[in-house]
Amino acid sequence: MLRIDGLSAGYGRLEVLHAVSFTVERDLPTVMLGANGAGKTTLCRVISGLIPARAGGIVLDGADITRLSPAERVRAGIALVPEGRQVFPDMTVRENLRLGAYVHGEPGRTGFDAVFAMFPILAQRQNQRAGLLSGGEQQMLALARALMSRPRLLLLDEPSQGLAPKAVALIAETVNRIAATGVGVLLVEQNLILAQAIARHAVVLETGTCVADGPAGDLLAGGAVADSYLGKTRRHRHVV
C-alpha cells in the first residue's frame, strides 16, 4: 500500500536519508528499526509531509503523494503518531481527539464513538485535561487522535518511548487490533519486544540507508539487527 522509492531528505546541508526504498503492505504491519540518529524520525516527517523529499517518491495505494501538503496527506489517509506523543496537556481528551479529525471538519458523534469503543479509558476521561493522564494513557490518546482522521496507514514514531513494559504491552495489543481492521501500520522503533509483538515485516535503517528488509520473524531473530545496533559497517544490503 505504501511504496518508498529512492527517498532522500535532510536538513540544510545535512543529508540524512540516502535513497531509501521499501514497501509496506496492508496485511503486513512493518517495523523500521535503527539506532539513535539513523534517520527514523526524519523518515516519518518526510512521509507525513513535514519536511520535503529531495529525491525519490512516496506512493500510497497507487497515488503519488510526494508533493502533497501535510493536510492533504492526512486526507489521503496518512496519520502520524509523533515521537513524544505531543498531546496538548491543557486541552481535554475530547478536544485533543477533535483536533485529529480536523481535515474532515467537525467530527460527528459516530467519529468519537468509534474511537471510544476502542479506547474505553478515554471515554471515561474525555472531559479531563490530557496532561492529567499517565504516560501510557497519553500514548493511547495520541493513537486515538490519529485514528480520528480515519487513516489507511498509521505511522508510529517510537510509541514505547519512556513507557513501562505493561504500557508497551497494551500498545502492542491496541496496534494489533487496529491492524486487524485493515489499517496499514509502519512502526518506527528501537524496542525489539514491541517490534516482535506487532510486525510481520521489518526494515533496518542504518545512517540513513536501508541495510536489511524481510520477514520480521527472520530479521528480528537474525544478526542484521544486532549488527546495526552495534554500528558495524555493512557493505551490502541483506534481503532475507
Ligand SMILES: Nc1ncnc2c1ncn2[C@@H]1O[C@H](COP(=O)(O)OP(=O)(O)OP(=O)(O)O)[C@@H](O)[C@H]1O
Ligand atoms: N530539525 C533538525 N535539524 C537538523 N538536523 C536534524 C534535525 N532533526 C534531526 N536531525 C539530524 O538528523 C539525523 C537523524 O535524526 P533522526 O531524529 O531522524 O534519527 P532517529 O533515527 O529518529 O533517532 P532517535 O531514535 O534518536 O530519534 C541526526 O543526525 C540528527 O541530528
